[in-house]
Amino acid sequence: MSDLPAELTARPLALIGLFGLDIYNSVHHSIWDAFVNNRRPDGAAVQFKLISSTHEFPTVKPKRNSYEWYIPKGILKRNWMNKYLNEVLAVIVVFYDLDWHDPQWNEKKMECASRVQSLRAALEGRNTKIAIVLIQNELLSPPGTEDLVATERATALCAACELTSKTLYFLPYADHLLGYTFRLEHVLYDLAQSFYHQEYRIVKSHREQLNKTAHQYLFVRHQFKMAFLNELKQDQNTAHKHYQQAYNNLLDIRMVDTNSLEIKTVASFINYKLSRLMFSLKLPKEAIAQFRSHVDRFMTRTGPKELMFEHHTWICTQYSIFAELFNEAIRQGLPAVQTQHPGYYFQMAANHALQRHNACKELCNNVDVYPDPDPLAGEEKLEFYGQRPWRPGKLNAEPADLTREAAAIQALQYKEKTTVNHSMIRIGLLGSAISQFKIYRCPRKRRLLVVEMAEEYFGCKDYGKVLTLLMHMLWEYRSERWPVLLTDVLKSALKAAYLSASIKDYLILALEALGPSTMFSIERKTNIFENIINILQNKPPNSEPNLSEDLKDCAVDKWLAQVNQNESFIFKIDDNMASFIDVKACFTQPKYTVNSTVTIEVFVRNLYHAEVELSKISVTVTGSGYKSEIPIIDSHDRNLIFSAKEVKKYLCQFEAPQLDDSLEIQINKVNLNLGNDKRCSVILQFSASGRETNLLDRMYPEIQQLRGGLFDSVRPLITAKIEQEESNVTxxxxxxxxxxxxxxxxxxxLVSSSDKISNVNIFVNLIQDNNSEQLTELSLNMKEKQSSVIFEIDTIEPTSSVEQVVFVRAHNVGDRNFLIKAEYSRCRKKKDSKEITYSFSVVKPFEVSTQFYTILYEPLTKGFIDEPLFIMPHIVSTSPWPIKIEDTSIELGNSLIEERSLSQESILKNIVLEESEAGTDVYCIVPKIGSEQPTSTGVYTIKWRRANDENTIVTSSSVTLTPLWVEDAVIGLETRLPPHGWVRTPLCVSYFIKNHSDYLITLRLTMEANExxxxxxxxxxxxxxxxxSEKKVEWILLPLIAGFVALPSLSLTVPTDEEYKLNKTRLAEVIERSIPRHVYIMPKSQTIEE
Amino acid sequence: MAVCIAVIGKDNSPKYIKCTDEANALQFHYKIHTSIDIVEEKLNIGNKTAADVRELFLGMLYSTEEYKIFGYATNTKIKFIIVLQSSNATLRDNEVRMMFRKLHIAYANAVSDPFYIPGDQIQSKIFNSAVMDIMGLLVDEKKILK
Incomplete structure (x- = not known):
């Protein structure tokens, strides 16, 4: 905002003079300090000024009674704003040390009054308010009590000074000085406001005396003054209103060449004030609209043609001032959007700065002399803003002095040409715009501005900066593939590189210019290519087109100097840059084993329209801790000359390295050398994947397949795994x-190997899970039980195998997993190992169930003491393999004895059971002791082995048999009955009834007949x-019917008085299980009958 | 009428740009390129509501002293940009919409060509003449022929 006067941009503050403070006095100094230096942020908008006793107040102009004959010479006076900001006091405060109870009260009162009077005299004609502040040392009277002396003396003082009591204050110089000054400040501010209001009324009253024809300037001036006074009063709304009116009045003035600068200057001032107020009143939309119409209105009012640059300067300033105001408003919290932010205004300002520069070049080129005498002398002392020093205060109507006018124009043109650095102005504005566009997410706009900035640097021959800026932008434009824009940027950059004779930059740019995504013509490309070749052969390149002769000459000298240095140069250009060569490389396999040959295919495509020769191609391969550059395999038919658009394939071979820790190698770079190997060469480093296609691939991978062509169809494979040689141990x-x-x-x-291996250690370990380890045993010989097994084999010859049997015994069912690991040394003492996991399941060989039967072969659930019964272990094979039973045995429980303890052979001996076949063993036992619990019947042992394998040994499995309830029996009953009878042949049945108890038992036997x-x-x-004892009862039966016939049923009853000895139900049970129900009766032979 | 019409691919690279004034083509290329900033921003905001997704017309992107730039984005993120002269104040929003609709139809026809590979430059005579029609250039040719 340098172009605006400071008084305009300053924040208007009410001006308050402090009189009578001696700042060498410490008390006074601290009071001054409290007012001036310890301002609070919420303090009133005031400015304090220390007035010494010798101060000279500005003189008051004589009041004009009528405007009738007054012709204004200009719009705004230069000194007016400054006067009201810094000289005309709104309030003057007289400080005076005086206590209410001062012994010399009267004298001091008079002195104070005389000071006030002298001030009043000095301020004659002004409306400045006068106030008195008494600095008091004595303590305040406590609130509520009235100090009569004080009241009385205050009234007296006011009378003496001819002031109202409202303008008399006292300032106790005590602890809370800041609090008092703060309050005083507000009171004084109120007084100041009333002063400014009064001034405002005075200016307003002039208005009736003005007429539109003669006083157009005054309309503007008065409105401006009113607005400014309201600003001083901090009434922004009213100020805004008056500025708006001032602006409107200004527009009514007819603009001609002589007053255009003045009107535009004042318009710019008013517009500045308006914009600032509108932003401050939170009316940003209105501010923007006002600014737009302001610029639109004045855009065409160019003023004199010879001073066109002045117009552009003005427009440029308008934009930059507004942009800064806008930016300031944003800093105060105004939200801005992508399409409306200060960046646009900075950009417009930059545009007009360019136009200004152009206008200056056009108009001032021939001006080389500053006219004498200086027509611009006294520019600083002009009475009005925006007037010409050579014709101040002249009115439109007067004819211009043509010679002076011409001299003045020449002076202005000379100044414009010599003193203004147009480029820096534009660069500064562009810089501001760039940062704004960056904030508001317009990356592309930002790029455009950077390109413009580079253009400006080019104009001021700072080629280094041009290249720095453009190199960055190239990358961005290239990545978005805008060929026209890329070409434009490249053109400028090439020129800059040529003019600065920067070999490396020039080569980089030239290589890119030859690429496929630029729009250069064929001839141009050919020229550029020649230039590359020239540089590589130590010759200066031909100049870039469209350069002026003097620039060219300068550049040629630089190039010659560069080239004649005779130093060799080798540039590496990495794949951040584009070029006319495309490269892809790929491994032929995704995996290689150590020491095998790795082959890389390198595809090189020449996109240039003519023949290109490379001097060398190599591939850099990296892995962790490994880096090597591998040249391509030379072959005669595959030379390094590429005709236009040709694709060639090269091979690259090397032995796969042994890597330290990682398993991957990748093609890091493909290096192409261009030019003489030894002295001047460029190494182009490409990433192996190829760039352009990569980008397209990401977008439409499947569609790229449609393009066809060898190069496009190559899928880059830039990483490969290096694996250890696969061991052939199985x-x-x-x-x-x-x-x-x-x-x-x-x-x-079985361990076998295709190579010879030695020192083979084989470990067999159980993989432990859910506590199965205690229930699993390993052994090499079925004798020693081990938790893991190790065995060693010295050597294994190629294609032979070594076998070893390991035995495993499991004591519960389920799956078992084993880790079998072979560690061995290979031919070159290299340790290696191989491991496999092995699992199998364990199943039960058979299920054993126990069945009990009575002597009568009825199923039995309870046994009775001394009553024999059968126990039958029942073996069901569940093994998929046939099982041969070697032997079985039973070990009976303590309460049981075997009926016939003959050591006879097991009936199941040598029986082979297939899956789900069953075998039953039988023993007759007699329980001897009864109990309340089921008594254990014994343990059944089966000795068995697999029937299908001769090498197995006998396994002994023991099973606990089902326990049995055994009860006491009071009565035993035994029946003797022949196995069968004959019809009509008597047969004898006898029942033996035993009494096991210690009582005499009486029983009633009843035989019930049947037919x-x-x-x-x-x-x-x-x-x-x-x-x-035992008793025998006998019956003779005569069967009448043949068949399986029911016997007459015997029933036993106990007399009721003896039931305590023998339970009735027990008795029934005895009968149930001891007496046969049926007997076979044979028919009598007919022949015998006859 | 329109002074420049552009089709921008979803990778933001130009697929087709036509200007009435070929001498100033570079300037238009820059204008269209910078307008992508605003298109991108609008598309980002537009994604939030379902209703906006259906509206392809993005309205005026920005205006300069000379030109007004309008944008349109298809559901496949193909962007159409039309540059109009600012002085042409009579053109209403609806008419701009119509231009875009025509352009969209022409584009859809052009890419339906089985020999067109998506992502390539559009080089279709029919599309070209459709664009010329929108720019009001074709009419002149017809008149001359008559």
Whole structure:
């Protein structure tokens, strides 16, 4: 905002003079300090000024009674704003040390009054308010009590000074000075406001006396003054209103060449004030609209043609001032958007700065002399803003002095040409715009501005900066593939590189210019290519087109100097730059083993329209801790000359390295050398994947397949795995799954190798899970139980195998996993290992269930003491393998004895059971002791082995048999009955009744007849059985019917008085299980009958 | 009428640019390129509501003293940009919409060509004449022929 006067841009503050403060006095100094230096942020908008006793106040102009004959000479006076900001006091405060109870009260009162009077005299004609502040040392009277002396003396003082009591204040010089000054400040501010209001009324009152024809300037001036006074009063709304009116009045003035600068200057001032107020009043839209119309209105009012640059300067300033105001408003919290922010205004300002520069070049080129005498002398002392020093205050109507006018124009043109650095102005504005566009997310706009900035640097021959800026932009434009823009940027950059004779930059740019994504013509490309070749052969390049002769000459000298240095140069250009050569490289396989040959295919495509020769191609391969540059395999038919658009394929071979820790190698770069190998050469480094296609690939990978062509169809494969040579050791296991519970299960491990290996250690370990380890044993010989097995083999010859059997015994069912690991040394003492996991399942060989039967072969749930019964272990094979039972045995429980303890052979011996076949063993036992709990019947042991394998050993499995309830029996009953009878042939049935108890038992036997038999014997009899004795009862039966016939049923009853000895139900149970119900009766042979 | 019409691909590279004034083509290229900033911003905001997705017309992107630039983006992120002269104040929003609609139809026809590879420059006579028609250049040719 340098172009605006400071008084305009300053924040208007009410001006308050402090009189009578001696700043060498410490008390006064601290009071001054409290007012001036310790301002609070929320303090009133005031400016304090220390007035000394010798101060000279500005003189008051004589008041004009009528404007009738007054012709204004200009619009705004230069001194007016400054006067009101810094000289005309709104309030003057007289400080005076005086206590209410001062002993010399009267004298001091008079002195104070005389000071006020002298001030009043000095301020004659002004409306400045006068106030008195008494600095008091005495303590304040406590609130509520009235100090009569003080009241009385205050009134007296006011009278003496001819002031109202409202303008008398006292300032206790005590602890809370800041609090008092703060309050005083507000009171004084109120006084100041009333002053400015009064001034405002005075200016307003002039208005009636003005007429539109003669006083157009005054309309503007008065409105401006009113607005400014309101600003001083901090009434922004009213100020805004008056500025707007001033602006409107200004527009009514007819603009001609002589007053155009003045009107534009004032318009610019008013517009500045308006914009600032509108932003401050939170009316940003109105501010922008006002600014737009302001610029639109004045855009065409160019003023004199010879001073066109002045117009552009003015427009440029308008934009930059507004942009800064806008930016300031944003800093105060105004939100801005992408399409409306200060960047646009900075950009417009930059545009007009360019136009100014152009106008200056056009108009001032021939001006070389500053006219004498200086027509611009006294520019600083002009009475009005925006007037010409050579014709101040002249009115439109007067004819211009032509010679002076011409001299003045020449002076202005000379100044414009010599003193203004147009480029820096534009660069500064562009810089501001760039940062704004960056903030508001317009990256492309920003790029455009950077290109413009580079153009400006080019104009001022700062080629280094041009190249720095453009190199960055190239990358951006290239990545978005805008060929026209890319070409434009390249053109400028090439020129800059040529003019600065920067070999490396020139080469980089030239290489890119030859690429496919630029729009250069064929001839131009050919020229550029020649230039590359020239540089590589140490010759200066031909000049870029469209350069002026003097620039060219200068550049040629530089080039010659560069080239004649005779130093060799080798540039590396990485793949941040584009060029006319495309490269892709790929491994032929995704995996290689160590020491095998790795082959890389390199595809090189020449996109230039003519023949190109390279001097060398190599590939850089990196892995962790590995880096090597591999040249391509030379072959005669594949030379390094490429005709236009040709694609060639080269091979690159090397031995796969042994890497330290990582397993991957990648093609880091493909290096192409251009030019003489030794002295001048450019190494182009490409990434192996190819750039352009990569970008397209990401967008439409499947569509790229449509393009065809060798190069496009190459899929880059830039990483490959390096693997250790695959060991040829194999471990094979053989076994007959599943394993059977409890057996020593044999697992045959076969180790074989295609190479000779030695020192083979084989570890077999159980992979432990869910506590199975205690229940699994390993052994090499079925004797020593181990938790893991190691065995060693010295050497294994190629293509032979070594086998070893490992035995495993499991004591519960489920799956078992083993890790079999072979560690071995290979031919070159290299340790290597191989491991496999092996798993098998364990199943039960058989299920054993126990069945109990009575002597009568009825299923039985309870046993009775001394009553024999059968126990039958029932074996069901569940093994998929046939099982041969070697032997079985039973070990009975303590309470049982075997009926016939003959050591006879097991009936199941040598029986082979296939899956789900069953075998049953049988033993007759007699329980001897009863109990309340089921008594254990014994342990059944089966010795068995696999029937299908001769090498297995006998496994002994023991099973606990089902326990049995055994009860006491008071009565034993035994029936003797022949196995069968004949019809009509008597047969004898006898029942032996035993009394096991210690009581005498009386029983009633009842035989109930049925139609199948006649019988002889007691039908009903009571018998007595002595303790531990037996009684026999007999019947003779005569069968009448043949067949399986029901016997007459015997029933036993206990007399009711003896029931405590023998339970009735127990008795029924005895009968149930001891007396046969049926008997076979054979028919009588007919022949015998006859 | 329109002074420049452009089709921008979804990777923001130009697929087709036609200017009435070929001498100033570079200037228009820059203008269109910078207008992508605003298109991108609008598309980012537009994604938030379902209703906006259906509206392809993006309205005026920005205006300078000389030109007004309008944008349109298809659902496949193909952007159409039309530059109009600022002095032509009579052109209403609806008419600009119509221009875009015509352009969209012409574009859809052009890319339906089985020999067109998506992502390539559009080089179609029919598309070209459709654009000329929108720019009001074709009419003149017809008149001359008559």
């Amino acid at each position: 471990i094979i296991t053989e076994c007959k799954q599943p394993a059977l519970l409890g057996e020593w299960f044999s697992v045959k491990i 199948a038999f006649m019988f002889a014997g007691h039908k009903q009899i009571d018998i007595c059985i002595l303790p531990e």
